[in-house]
Amino acid sequence: MGSRREWLCGVLGRFYGKALVLYPAAFREEFxxxxxxxxxxxxxRTVRASGAAGLLWLGIRAVFDVARSAxxxxxxxxxxxxxxxxxxxxxxxxxxxxxVAALALGIGANGTIFSLVNGILIRPLPFxxxxxxxMIWDRxxxxxxxxKVSPPNFVDYRAGTKSMAGVTAFYEDTASLLGASEPEHxxxxxxxxxxxxxxxxxxLWGAGLAGEASVPAAVLSHxxxxxxxxxxxxxxxxxxxxxxxxxxxxxxMPPDFRFPTRETAVWTTMPFDxxxxxxxxxxxxxxxRLKPGxxxxxxxxxxxxxxxxxxxEYPASNRGWGVTAVPLQEQVVATARTSLLVFLGAVGFVxxxxxxxxxxLLLARATQREGEMAVRMALGAxxxxxxxxxxTESVLLALLGGAAGLAVTVASxxxxxxxxxxxxxRLDEVxxxxxxxxxxxxxxxxxxxxxxxxxxxRISRTDLNAGLKEGGPNRKSFAGxxxxxxxxMSEVALSVLLMLGAGLLMxxxxxxxxxxxxxxxxxxxxxxxxxxxxxxxxxxxxxxLLEEAAxxxxxxxxVEAAGLISNLPLTGGEGFNRFGFRIxxxxxxxxxxxxxxxxxxxxxxxxxxxxxxLLRGRDFSNADRDGAPPVVIVDSxxxxxxxxxxxxxxxxxxxxxxPAEPREIVGVAREVRLLGLDTEPAPQIYIPALQExxxxxxxxxxxxxxxxxxxxxxxxxxxRGIDRNLPVYDVRPxxxxxxxxxxxxxxxxxxxxxxxxxxxxxxxxxxxGVMSSMAGERLREIGIRMALGARRPDILLLxxxxxMKHALAGAAGGLAAALLLTRALTxxxxxxxxxxxxxxxxxxxxxxxxxxxxxLVPALKAARVDPLGALRR
Amino acid sequence: xxxxxxxxxxxxxxxxxxMLALADGEKHGYGIKREVEFRxxxxxxxxxxxxxxxxxxxxxxxxxxxCGERSDAEGERRRYYRLTEAGRQLAAAEAGRLENLxxxxxxxxxxxxxxxx
Numbered sequence: 001m002g003s004r005r006e007w008l009c010g011v012l013g014r015f016y017g018k019a020l021v022l023y024p025a026a027f028r029e030e031f032x033x034x035x036x037x038x039x040x041x042x043x044x045r046t047v048r049a050s051g052a053a054g055l056l057w058l059g060i061r062a063v064f065d066v067a068r069s070a071x072x073x074x075x076x077x078x079x080x081x082x083x084x085x086x087x088x089x090x091x092x093x094x095x096x097x098x099x100v101a102a103l104a105l106g107i108g109a110n111g112t113i114f115s116l117v118n119g120i121l122i123r124p125l126p127f128x129x130x131x132x133x134x135m136i137w138d139r140x141x142x143x144x145x146x147x148k149v150s151p152p153n154f155v156d157y158r159a160g161t162k163s164m165a166g167v168t169a170f171y172e173d174t175a176s177l178l179g180a181s182e183p184e185h186x187x188x189x190x191x192x193x194x195x196x197x198x199x200x201x202x203x204l205w206g207a208g209l210a211g212e213a214s215v216p217a218a219v220l221s222h223x224x225x226x227x228x229x230x231x232x233x234x235x236x237x238x239x240x241x242x243x244x245x246x247x248x249x250x251x252x253m254p255p256d257f258r259f260p261t262r263e264t265a266v267w268t269t270m271p272f273d274x275x276x277x278x279x280x281x282x283x284x285x286x287x288x289r290l291k292p293g294x295x296x297x298x299x300x301x302x303x304x305x306x307x308x309x310x311x312x313e314y315p316a317s318n319r320g321w322g323v324t325a326v327p328l329q330e331q332v333v334a335t336a337r338t339s340l341l342v343f344l345g346a347v348g349f350v351x352x353x354x355x356x357x358x359x360x361l362l363l364a365r366a367t368q369r370e371g372e373m374a375v376r377m378a379l380g381a382x383x384x385x386x387x388x389x390x391x392t393e394s395v396l397l398a399l400l401g402g403a404a405g406l407a408v409t410v411a412s413x414x415x416x417x418x419x420x421x422x423x424x425x426r427l428d429e430v431x432x433x434x435x436x437x438x439x440x441x442x443x444x445x446x447x448x449x450x451x452x453x454x455x456x457x458r459i460s461r462t463d464l465n466a467g468l469k470e471g472g473p474n475r476k477s478f479a480g481x482x483x484x485x486x487x488x489m490s491e492v493a494l495s496v497l498l499m500l501g502a503g504l505l506m507x508x509x510x511x512x513x514x515x516x517x518x519x520x521x522x523x524x525x526x527x528x529x530x531x532x533x534x535x536x537x538x539x540x541x542x543x544x545l546l547e548e549a550a551x552x553x554x555x556x557x558x559v560e561a562a563g564l565i566s567n568l569p570l571t572g573g574e575g576f577n578r579f580g581f582r583i584x585x586x587x588x589x590x591x592x593x594x595x596x597x598x599x600x601x602x603x604x605x606x607x608x609x610x611x612x613x614l615l616r617g618r619d620f621s622n623a624d625r626d627g628a629p630p631v632v633i634v635d636s637x638x639x640x641x642x643x644x645x646x647x648x649x650x651x652x653x654x655x656x657x658x659p660a661e662p663r664e665i666v667g668v669a670r671e672v673r674l675l676g677l678d679t680e681p682a683p684q685i686y687i688p689a690l691q692e693x694x695x696x697x698x699x700x701x702x703x704x705x706x707x708x709x710x711x712x713x714x715x716x717x718x719x720r721g722i723d724r725n726l727p728v729y730d731v732r733p734x735x736x737x738x739x740x741x742x743x744x745x746x747x748x749x750x751x752x753x754x755x756x757x758x759x760x761x762x763x764x765x766x767x768x769g770v771m772s773s774m775a776g777e778r779l780r781e782i783g784i785r786m787a788l789g790a791r792r793p794d795i796l797l798l799x800x801x802x803x804m805k806h807a808l809a810g811a812a813g814g815l816a817a818a819l820l821l822t823r824a825l826t827x828x829x830x831x832x833x834x835x836x837x838x839x840x841x842x843x844x845x846x847x848x849x850x851x852x853x854x855x856l857v858p859a860l861k862a863a864r865v866d867p868l869g870a871l872r873r
Numbered sequence: 874x875x876x877x878x879x880x881x882x883x884x885x886x887x888x889x890x891x892m893l894a895l896a897d898g899e900k901h902g903y904g905i906k907r908e909v910e911f912r913x914x915x916x917x918x919x920x921x922x923x924x925x926x927x928x929x930x931x932x933x934x935x936x937x938x939x940c941g942e943r944s945d946a947e948g949e950r951r952r953y954y955r956l957t958e959a960g961r962q963l964a965a966a967e968a969g970r971l972e973n974l975x976x977x978x979x980x981x982x983x984x985x986x987x988x989x990x
Contacts, residue, residue, distance in 0.1 A: 016921075027925075035902075035922070035925050038921045042906075042921075064920070065920025065921060069926040073922070080933050
């Protein structure tokens with residue numbers, strides 16, 4: 001053969017050698033040399049037979065050969081690894097089940113929180129092109145960004161924004177439905193006519209509210225339509241009596257339309273001209289839809305121009321006010337965002353602990369299997385192949401865990417929906433769907449790789465000779481010890497973090513529960529009464545009913561006090577009842593700005609019913625009625641702010657909603673946390689409901705020695721005794737109302753507590769696992785120590801100390817990390833510092849106690865070992 | 874015939890060719906290729922990737938086994954492979970399957986019966 005041909009063969013051979021990279025390393029290790037030899041043989045034979053042209057042909061065929069066979073070889077190795085891994089997992093059932101259970105809990109918890117995050121924060125709102133919907137707020141002079149909008153401001157915003165295709169306003173109210181069937185009390189929403197067009201949702205049947213109408217129009221929710229009209233499309237055009245007025249039913253919304261809330265049952269047009277309303281009455285929610293191509297920034301700029309114009313034109317009401325615009329989605333989920341992100345972090349930690357557990361189990365097994373691995377290596381299996389085998393095992397394990405975790409996710413999402421904490425917006429839209437499955441798969445793969453890395457690294461450093469010496473103490477095991485110590489540390493650190501999070505939330509919750517709301521929630525029940533306008537259309541009729549109701553209930557056996565109020569503290573909807581006031585005889589030029597209060601209309605007996613102490617002056621009496629001199633009671637929050645050094649009783653106030661007549665302060669009541677337990681008491685003024693019977697809906701408070709059910713039943717009977725057709729609803733103990741007001745916090749605290757408990761459990765199991773295997777590996781050493789005179793307590797101490805050294809380091813690390821990480825919790829805490837010493841100490845102590853127990857059990861086992869038996873091993 | 878063997882049928886052509894090549898004694902990789910090429914008149918030409926990919930799978934399934942390394946006639950070190958008992962049974966099963974098919978083809982006069990040609 002010519003030397004040129006020889007050279008050509010050499011070049012081709014080298015190229016072929018390079019191409020072998022496309023095969024898996026394990027395959028290359030096994031067959032690479034042979035394949036190169038094979039190719040060389042082929043080259044030589046081809047050259048001999050058909051010269052250089054043949055070589056070219058051979059080269060081309062080799063390219064195809066590699067391309068065709070390499071993927072199959074890859075698959076084959078994976079298949080073999082999986083089959084082998086499956087056999088290993090099946091043969092060690094206890095190990096497999098423990099690891100799968102830990103991973104299933106970790107992955108399932110992640111899947112659950114991700115379902116929430118996906119359904120609530122990520123998925124667009126269920127409106128067409130919902131990304132273009134924008135919520136508009138008045139920004140008040142004190143810097144509160146999101147104030148409800150006053151009706152005339154809304155009209156100006158609507159007129160002044162060219163970047164918006166439409167702007168609509170709405171506010172929530174309650175309504176009594178009367179008619180053929182039972183009187184029913186529902187949540188209603190009063191809207192401007194373009195409401196449904198701006199949201200972009202067409203009614204399922206009929207039309208929306210746009211256009212002129214001779215009678216007031218109403219659109220029904222799907223569930224109300226099914227309930228009251230048995231789903232009959234013929235309901236369109238029929239009439240419905242809402243609060244005593246006739247409304248023509250214009251349309252029925254689809255079942256998934258739930259705006260502004262899922263409870264909203266009926267939408268009607270606002271019964272007033274917004275342009276003629278007070279600019280100081282901020283109670284409208286406003287939503288705009290950006291035109292295609294228009295940006296939020298553009299809309300904001302336009303709105304700012306409008307707001308600046310209003311401030312110039314109406315300084316009395318609008319000076320200092322501005323405007324805020326945020327995407328609707330951000331608005332809807334704003335309350336849930338912080339806690340969801342915190343929980344996403346928390347479940348991430350739980351999964352890390354589960355991974356650490358599994359990694360440790362795998363590591364312990366890798367140590368046990370050192371002999372087997374050494375044999376396989378001696379038989380020619382490469383370290384890459386064995387490491388790959390370990391990773392395959394852990395990925396398979398994690399995928400099994402993921403499958404079980406998905407079941408956990410589906411179950412807990414279903415459970416959450418059953419519990420349905422009112423505090424989670426959009427919970428109806430949460431499903432464990434495709435994205436959740438994809439997320440779970442990705443989590444499982446990541447967890448599998450993470451768990452497999454430690455044992456794979458361990459295998460890759462197995463010392464062949466040491467491994468083959470049967471039962472001999474393996475020096476390299478100490479490297480394994482180091483890694484397992486690290487696992488204990490991280491498990492302890494992570495669970496300290498979660499425990500601390502749960503502790504801080506718990507302390508916040510307990511603090512709120514112990515907090516004095518300003519009234520006594522025990523032994524009182526509340527009932528809400530509707531006074532249908534047909535029979536109680538005027539203030540005199542309503543006042544008469546209120547007086548009669550309070551008197552009759554007060555006369556019931558066991559009743560200590562009873563009275564009515566326009567709306568109870570802690571129930572929200574405060575935008576309506578906030579007004580300005582002036583103090584007669586005081587010259588305050590800035591009277592419009594700061595002088596604001598929350599108004600409450602009450603009957604005599606309400607304050608005693610709530611056990612709100614009267615600090616000065618007198619309570620209202622039945623003599624404080626229409627025609628008598630107007631009077632008010634202020635609360636101590638108002639008194640201490642505006643009358644710090646004088647007695648307010650006897651002073652005269654003018655209220656902005658009816659500034660003509662001065663009202664005399666006749667009493668000072670103690671302040672109440674009316675906006676929420678976690679909000680400082682705000683200035684309040686009580687107005688006699690008998691003097692100003694403005695509201696068709698009032699809530700009765702009954703303080704009674706009887707059990708709540710009995711008290712409520714007799715009060716209801718007394719009301720029915722006055723008027724058989726009076727709708728009475730929302731009957732519940734006052735304590736329940738207080739509890740409901742912190743339901744969101746209770747839910748968060750419980751969820752975080754559950755995650756922390758899960759973390760603690762996993763970490764304890766993990767530490768136990770590590771210590772058991774480490775103690776098991778030291779049995780021989782223990783035997784020697786005992787033979788040399790060590791006593792059982794010494795052995796106990798030896799093992800416990802080894803474990804607790806790592807646990808203490810981990811707890812210290814966890815606390816150090818907490819100094820930074822608790823910052824994420826700040827928004828969720830109240831009355832407790834994020835660096836609360838007690839919580840830090842308790843979290844560390846709890847986890848260390850669990851770790852101690854987890855070390856103690858294997859230590860006791862080790863101390864009980866028979867020294868002779870151990871030595872013989 | 875045990876159903877376990879039946880389940881593995883039909884065999885991939887490359888697998889059956891390799892089995893046939895090893896049926897009359899152990900061979901090294903290149904030797905297998907030569908034998909197959911020779912027997913099929915060059916129609917079937919196994920490339921190195923295809924051959925060793927298949928060998929690897931057959932080793933894992935214990936249809937063939939290695940019988941160590943030794944020098945060939947030209948003095949090069951090579952690894953030799955042999956057919957295992959399981960491999961031989963499977964090859965026989967595949968041959969039987971093909972024989973049945975050929976029988977059918979004859980009955981249906983797609984293939985001429987030998988001797989009648």
